Amino acid sequence: MVVEQASLRDVPYLLRGIGTVQSLHSVVIRTQVEGILTEVAFKEGQQVNRGDLLARIDDRAIAAEVAQARAEKARNEAQLHAARLDLERYGNLVRDEAIARQTVDQQRAQVEQLEATLRANEALIAAAQVRLSYTRITSPVTGRVGLRRVDAGNVVRPSDAQGLVSVTQLDPIAVLFSLPQDELPRLQALLRDPAGAAVTAFDRAGGMTLAEGHLSMIDNQIDSSTGTISLKAEFPNAEGKLWPGQFVAVELRTGESQDATVVSARAIQRGRQGPFVFRVEEGKATVVPVTLGYADDDIAVVASGVAAGDTVVSDGHSRLKAGSAVKTTTTTGLASKGAAR
Structure with missing residues (x-):
């Protein structure tokens, strides 16, 4: 018979998923x-x-276009200068009625035309310079x-x-992953929290921590075919442990239960009246109904029914019933890794 003692510990609330590493910026x-x-x-x-x-890129042809446009502008500037001088002289002559006013009007129109031509020259030069910059x-x-x-x-x-x-940004980097749609309200609250939600990326086996980051985005729609919603987390990646296209295991921390009473998940049994444990009292098994705060594959947080220090059976339940004598062969501790929802 394998038994263990319930203990007090801080239990992080974790949501787990599988994600794909994605660059925040990838440019062709x-x-x-x-x-x-x-x-x-x-x-x-x-x-x-x-x-x-x-x-x-070879820029000689475009550089020649820039030079040609500048020369054309210089020529038109000279013509405009001469036209403005003529307009000034014609203005003096018309006051003395030495020439017709129509001549002055025609000269003014020519000045305006040359001014417009200069603006067009400047636009051509600007466009050619932009094209020239594209060669670098x-x-x-x-x-x-x-x-x-x-x-x-x-x-x-x-x-x-x-x-x-292509140029791909690697630091910081993102991980895309999905969680059940039922978690959406909690995820939305996390995203609004200024402190942010901590996210940890592991290798696919879940044994090696690759990076610590934060939740950055929740998708704007739920995938109706899977009942899941996509999320994005961002990670610093100075060491390059995350690589675009890589599959990773993801843990999203949603909170923490402090000083929680914890037993291993193996200790929890389920009957018609709900979950229970076999508590060992004076060498005999006692059936104790429990209320669970959370139970996953590793641990169970017990809200009521078991106190820290209680001895419970974690293996060998098939041979037990209420009042059975318990012969202890092994005492185990809890799994080192726990999660709570």
């Missing part, structure tokens, strides 16, 4: 102008910062570079579906 780098790729400035797998140079391709996010998808010397186009390379 594509060119915005067509041209020859002249330089690849990154190494595959390299860590890059936002704004770091990734590649260059930089990373929009801080992250890790993936496999290079094109080599220097190839012509690249904005329509290329595969792009040049």
